[in-house]
Amino acid sequence: MSLSICASCLSRLRLCQAVPRRTTLPATLQFQTTSFHTSAAREASPLKAKSSSRGSGPKHRESQSSRLKKKTRERPKLPPVGERRAQRRRIVLSNTNALEVDGLENWSKENLIDSELTGKMMGLNGDLLDQLRDAKAFQRTQNWSLFRRPATLIRNETIAIGQDLEQVNQAQEGKTVKHLVVGEKASGKSILALQTMCMAYMNDWIVLNVPDAQEFVNNTSSYTPLKQTDGTQSAGEQLYIQPHLTQQLLTRAVYSNTSVLESLKLNHEIPRSLPLKKKATLKDLAQLGADDHNLAWPVWQAFWRELNEPGANPRPRILFAADNIDHWMGPSKYRNAEHEIIHSQQLTLVRHFTNLMFSKKASTPFTNGGMIMFSTTGSNTPAHPTFNVLVKQMRARAQGISATSADFPLPTPYSYPDAHVLELGAESQNVKLTEVNGLSVPESKAYLEYFVRSGLLQADITAGKVAELRSLSGGGVVGELAKLGSRIRV
Incomplete structure (x- = not known):
């Protein structure tokens, strides 16, 4: 039988050693598959890096917005020690929005125990206010911040205590x-x-x-x-x-x-x-x-x-x-x-x-x-x-x-x-x-008239109006009368 190729060509043929058709990976690199799994193990090498495809669109949960630098949050400074307490206990003795009462006299040593001052509002001057403020004589529940300047109502009890004080001065x-x-x-x-x-x-x-x-x-x-x-x-x-x-x-x-x-x-x-x-x-x-x-x-x-x-x-x-x-x-x-x-x-x-x-x-x-x-x-x-x-x-x-x-x-x-x-x-x-106790009728009238002159009470102070407000204030209780005089608009 004749050969289809010549002997010289056959002699030049170099055959490589036998190579196994399938490369066996080490045990550490093989995919671990469970015995009950029916799918075949992938032949791709796990060491091969995944190709990045940026042009194909954003991946799942990938942010497209530009990243901005975080701004440092500025925390407000705490007030100094005692500042909150001072603000809470602050007492205002004047109100520039209130009307100035014309003809308001100052309470002085000359008219200290004058009985004619009963039922009148008397102003307090600056030097006396400084001493009262240093002595903590003013209270936050009092209505000093409603009026243009501090003033006080002279009552019958005030004149009686003033007379006692004068007796102490005259006693040897x-x-x-x-x-x-x-x-x-x-x-x-x-x-x-x-x-x-x-x-x-x-x-x-x-x-x-x-x-x-x-x-x-x-x-x-x-x-x-x-x-x-x-x-x-x-x-x-x-x-x-x-x-x-x-x-x-x-x-x-x-x-x-x-x-x-x-x-x-x-x-x-x-x-x-x-x-x-x-x-x-x-x-x-x-x-x-x-x-x-x-x-x-x-x-x-x-x-x-x-x-x-x-x-x-x-x-x-x-x-x-x-x-x-x-x-x-x-x-x-x-x-x-x-x-x-x-x-x-x-x-x-x-x-x-x-x-x-x-x-x-x-x-x-x-x-x-x-x-x-x-x-x-x-x-x-x-x-x-x-x-x-x-x-x-x-x-x-x-x-x-x-x-x-x-x-x-x-x-x-x-x-x-x-x-x-x-x-x-x-x-x-x-x-x-x-x-x-409560103010008398003349004292209540003078107190309400001071509210009217200060621009807080817009009403005509008649005998009927005084009787009405006295009954609403529990018989002329000065604190309740001040509440009524500062919020009523007629």
Whole structure:
């Protein structure tokens, strides 16, 4: 049989070694398939990179928008320490949008107790306003921001207290008048205390003011036990001092009585722990406690001694005023080391001030004379039943009911009365109970006319209109009358 190719061509043919038709991958690179899977394994190598096809369109969930740089978020700066509290307690004393009242006279020392001023609005001048502001005499609930300039209504109670103040000035010996002002809510008790401070400043008295007695008992300030070596601890009770509240009291005393304290020299020796110069004044002494709360308590003791103990240099008369004193007539929110409730009378300042009002001594608590005025609260009244009994007993004595009479009010049986308050009530014979009620008809008319002249009330003040607003305000309650006078549009 003949071949189809020649032998020479066959000899030149190079056959390669046998190559397996299928390349076997290592076990690590083989696809793992489960035994129950029916699909065949892919022959493509897993190491091969996938080709990118940008021109075929966006892939799934791929963003097409341009990427922008993140902007740093600017966080607002926090206000300084105390700024929010100052804004919350800020008191505005004028309103430029209100009309200026023509013919408004200023209340001065010359017309201080003039009975013809009853039922009239009197303006307060600038120097007096600065002293009242430093003493924290203004309250946020009062309507000072409604009018062009601050003014106050002279009431019958104002003239009566002014006459008492004039008697203290004329007395040769030290005479002290005590007033406990009570009344319903928004009846003008705090305004009456402010008017008393105005009269005291006009007569160059030293004014010590506690704008809110609740701050002493609501557990919002520092307190520490009083050492027994001070000699002021009573048997069976631990007393406590409050350094920061003492510092605030001295601060109000310094800045509201600067002109008087600068002219008073020291009469007694000052403790060596207080850095004072030889020719220091009472202002320099009180300024130490106002600047450092650690020195506030010894400074207060030395300051009070200088005011009340006689010496070579005479001292002026003193007015001590405190508002919301209901909170001093029961347990406080403070607790001792055994977590027991501390009574308000265990706080040294509270006990000192209440002893001034309800003093056991028949003589005056102020050596040089003065006045003490306590005002109760009607909007935030604490539940102290024993103090209510004390007020009823004072009212009964004013009406001529003796303590041995059957009509004399006593604590309810099985009511567990407060022993501290009962002790105070036993010595309250020298305290005058001043009850502040609604305004009279002439006073209400003058008050509403002031609203009309200031542009707040657009109505004709007739006898019928006055009677209508008095009935709506609960009989002429000054706070309710102010609400009606500032929102009615006729």
